[in-house]
Amino acid sequence: MRKPFIAGNWKMNKTFDEAVEFIDALSNVPSNDEVESAICAPFIQLKELVDKTQSSQINIGAQNMHFEDAGAYTGEVSAEMLTNIGVKHVIIGHSERRQYFNETDETVNLKTKQAHKNNLVPIVCVGESDKEREAGKAAEVVESQVKLGLEGLTAEQVKATVIAYEPIWAIGTGKSATSADANEMCGVIRKQVAALYSGAVSEKVRIQYGGSVKPENIKEYMACEHIDGALVGGAALKPDSFEMLLAGALNE
Numbered sequence: 489m490r491k492p493f494i495a496g497n498w499k500m501n502k503t504f505d506e507a508v509e510f511i512d513a514l515s516n517v518p519s520n521d522e523v524e525s526a527i528c529a530p531f532i533q534l535k536e537l538v539d540k541t542q543s544s545q546i547n548i549g550a551q552n553m554h555f556e557d558a559g560a561y562t563g564e565v566s567a568e569m570l571t572n573i574g575v576k577h578v579i580i581g582h583s584e585r586r587q588y589f590n591e592t593d594e595t596v597n598l599k600t601k602q603a604h605k606n607n608l609v610p611i612v613c614v615g616e617s618d619k620e621r622e623a624g625k626a627a628e629v630v631e632s633q634v635k636l637g638l639e640g641l642t643a644e645q646v647k648a649t650v651i652a653y654e655p656i657w658a659i660g661t662g663k664s665a666t667s668a669d670a671n672e673m674c675g676v677i678r679k680q681v682a683a684l685y686s687g688a689v690s691e692k693v694r695i696q697y698g699g700s701v702k703p704e705n706i707k708e709y710m711a712c713e714h715i716d717g718a719l720v721g722g723a724a725l726k727p728d729s730f731e732m733l734l735a736g737a738l739n740e
């Protein structure tokens with residue numbers, strides 16, 4: 489049994505005060521044993537959010553980090569800086585970072601290794617564009633992203649990796665993938681992990697779907713064989729909506 493995992497990705501939203509307001513408003517977060525939950529917030533909010541959630545079941549994650557330990561990388565944040573303040577998860581290779589910030593499969597791989605080296609849980613994002621889907625290349629694209637992103641990781645590290653399938657055409661568009669399509673692609677990812685490692689490893693790895701997930705459709709996704717959770721943007725910005733997502737994952 490894989491534990492459900494719902495993560496909110498706030499992207500570049502919320503001031504410090506608004507972030508604190510969100511956390512203060514949470515009243516119904518399920519036990520971490522039943523549903524793992526995380527809010528991946530902008531860097532400057534992380535320490536405060538970690539401190540404020542010490543007695544809560546929610547985890548705090550980052551949206552990116554650098555792959556080197558330390559050094560002359562102006563504007564960057566290291567894995568050690570994140571773990572030092574109690575951050576547990578980090579999103580790696582989100583399609584927006586691939587599109588706007590030159591993230592490549594190679595940097596995704598370096599960052600994923602660096603996350604494991606520092607005991608951070610990486611949420612590695614993969615997903616095809618609409619053009620790639622229309623050309624019938626969705627599976628091929630995602631298989632390649634998984635292969636290159638996980639290259640060189642040990643089986644134990646892969647078991648502790650979360651993979652988020654986020655088709656680019658479904659992000660922030662309101663045009664979510666059908667649960668059947670999302671499940672099929674998450675199945676492709678699991679099969680690829682089995683081919684690269686083993687069936688046992690692929691049974692452990694948790695795969696999230698992301699792209700216009702909301703309280704109204706979360707249960708449909710969670711009911712799918714290969715979907716173990718969701719990476720949520722817009723619907724994770726309001727505390728009541730986020731709690732409804734957690735409740736949807738809990739009751740599935």
Ligand SMILES: O=C(CO)COP(=O)(O)O
Pocket residue numbers: 497582654658659660661662698699700701719720721722723
């Ligand atoms: O990119 C996403 C999460 O990382 C998905 O965003 P939306 O839920 O707003 O479509």
